[in-house]
Amino acid sequence: MKRVLITGGASGIGYAMGAAFAAAGYEVWVTDVDQTALGALPEGWQGRLADVSNEAQISTFMAEIAAKGGLDALCVNAGTKGPTAAIEDVALEDWRACTAVTLDGAFLTLKHAAPMMKAAGKGAVIFTSSTAGMYGYPYRSPYSAAKWAIIGLMKTAAMELGAFGIRANAILPGAVEGPRMERVLEAEATAKGMTRDAVYEGYASGTSLRTWVTAEDIAAVAVFLASDAAARISGQSIPVDGHTVNPDPQIGS
Numbered sequence: 413m414k415r416v417l418i419t420g421g422a423s424g425i426g427y428a429m430g431a432a433f434a435a436a437g438y439e440v441w442v443t444d445v446d447q448t449a450l451g452a453l454p455e456g457w458q459g460r461l462a463d464v465s466n467e468a469q470i471s472t473f474m475a476e477i478a479a480k481g482g483l484d485a486l487c488v489n490a491g492t493k494g495p496t497a498a499i500e501d502v503a504l505e506d507w508r509a510c511t512a513v514t515l516d517g518a519f520l521t522l523k524h525a526a527p528m529m530k531a532a533g534k535g536a537v538i539f540t541s542s543t544a545g546m547y548g549y550p551y552r553s554p555y556s557a558a559k560w561a562i563i564g565l566m567k568t569a570a571m572e573l574g575a576f577g578i579r580a581n582a583i584l585p586g587a588v589e590g591p592r593m594e595r596v597l598e599a600e601a602t603a604k605g606m607t608r609d610a611v612y613e614g615y616a617s618g619t620s621l622r623t624w625v626t627a628e629d630i631a632a633v634a635v636f637l638a639s640d641a642a643a644r645i646s647g648q649s650i651p652v653d654g655h656t657v658n659p660d661p662q663i664g665s
Contacts, residue, residue: 415483416638417441419464419521420490422449424592425540425585428627429487430457432635438485443473464490464517467524474524482528485638488518488562489540493592494554496599502553510554515561522569530576536638537573539566539582540630543651546584547659551603559584563649570647579646581637586653587615587624621654 416433420426421442427449430440434454443462444450450459460476462469477483494510495502518539529535544552545559563582570580587593601608616622629652636642637650 413437413439414485415439415441415477415481416485416487417443417477417483417525418487418489419443419517421487422446422453422459424590425588425627425630426487426489428631429489429634430454432628432631433485433638436635436639441477443470443490463513464521465512467520470517470520471524474528477525478528482532483525483535485536485538486521486525486529487538487540487634488521489538490514490517490521491540491555491558493596493599494552494558496551496596496603498551498603499553507554511558511561514555514558515565518562518565522565526569526573526578529578530573534577535579536642537566537569537578537580538634538637539563539580541566541582541584541649543584543586543653543656543659545582545649546651547656549659551600566649567647574646579637579642581642581645581648581650583630583633583637584649584651584653585625585630586619586651586656588630589624589626593624616654618658619654619656623654625652625654 416438418426418429421430422444434440441458443460445463453459460473462473491514495506539562541562542559544556545563549556566580566582597608597611601611633652
């Protein structure tokens with residue numbers, strides 16, 4: 413049985429990825445910092461409490477997976493939304509807290525997964541970036557900067573690991589329905605002096621399809637990228653966003 417590891421996999425996009433990979437016949441392993449959510453994982457999933465920004469915790473967890481036979485797919489998904497504020501109002505500690513999880517965590521996850529995947533001579537690494545990694549993101553500078561950096565990390569990983577049969581790609585979600593984005597909507601509404609519903613509609617109207625996306629949309633692409641059908645796809649940034657044409661239609665309104 414193939415094995416997948418999903419960081420930040422106990423809720424949201426990560427959970428949807430786990431469900432999609434399980435349906436595709438994978439053994440699912442997840443890390444998360446939410447013990448309650450880990451305790452509610454479906455039967456058969458392997459959940460571990462681990463902070464991706466803590467190298468000792470990630471190293472220990474990867475050693476456990478290596479001892480179990482390694483990985484066929486790795487979803488580098490853990491992240492945090494960070495503060496919602498103008499650049500001049502972002503505290504350095506809040507900047508660092510966001511980038512520690514979203515960027516440092518991605519680096520540490522790959523750092524400690526790469527040796528076992530190289531030894532196996534195969535595998536797929538799927539990073540969760542964001543359309544914020546294609547455009548700027550007003551009032552979300554730490555998040556946007558980290559998601560841009562994820563693209564650079566992904567492309568470098570594709571170049572370094574390709575000779576070992578390992579592919580690396582990134583999915584760039586747009587506005588994804590769910591509790592996390594509800595918190596973002598409330599914060600942006602406050603920062604911009606708008607209503608929650610106006611911000612919501614602004615996100616949708618900024619896409620060609622006039623829609624938000626679902627976690628299941630993202631998960632379906634992750635399973636595809638790990639499959640043999642994507643055997644020649646590597647180093648790519650793949651938006652799943654309804655085609656963003658205006659990344660911040662609220663500015664100025």
